Amino acid sequence: MASFQKSTGREYFESIVIAVILALFIRTFIVQAFKIPTGSMENTLLIGDHLLVNKFMLGPSGSSLERTLLPERNPRRGDIIVFKYPEEPSRDFIKRVIGLPGETVEMRNKRIFINGKELTEPYVHFLQPPTGPPELSETTSYDVRENYGPVTVPTDEYFVMGDNRDNSEDSRYWGFLPRDSIKGNAMMVYWSYEATSQDYEESGLGDSVKGIGSVVTHFFTRTRWDRIFHQTE
Secondary structure: OOOOOOOHHHHHHHHHHHHHHHHHHHHHHHEEEEEOOOOOOOOOOOOOEEEEEEHHHHOOOOOHHHHHHOOOOOOOOOOEEEEEOOOOOOOEEEEEEEEOOOOEEEEEOOEEEEOOEEOOOOOOEOOOOOOOOHHHHOOOOOOOOOOEEEEEOOOOEEEEEOOEOOOOOOHHHHOOEEHHHEEEEEEEEEEEEOOOHHHEOOOOOOOOEOOHHHHHHOHHHHEOHHHOOEEOO
16 A cells, blocks of 8 residues: 655645744744834843843733643843833833832932832943932932832832833833733843934834844944843843
């Protein structure tokens, strides 16, 4: 009895279909690419950094079966997360988790206090560094870039901030971030292109670069080679 053999064309077709299904599965459930169009996370993340974001660990699961098959954890303080901007869910933002559910967050003279204890933040960048002890500006400035709170983070919500503390639209301006708005946490920079915010469409994280021809022309000279495969933290 003659054995059945697939044609070469059918084998190629099935391989392509399987590759597409795997790519869609990975993009939907595990990892997705984003790029940084603004300087709100400098100097941790730079304009033009292209990131891989892990959707597997922090992304919301839609069913009990997904939660069983795809283990997840809650965000931790210090996680760099990508999320749907609460005031415009079609846009993606990226910030760092600062306050967890149930905690009291306060800023005094640009210093963050969690439940009354000052938070050590080696990643923070200031355009104008704080001067003097926290209590000196406690009653003299009402700028949320210097003083904020105290506020208590509600259940299933988070307080997030940009590392570029004087140039970040974050929870100080639009409030707490719901847990189900979080899409994933940043893993690493897979490519970095020396760009400015003007090189990007002014809408949100993940928008395309203006002038693709410029990227092609300057690929080797403007690629930040030392940031390729740079781990985010």
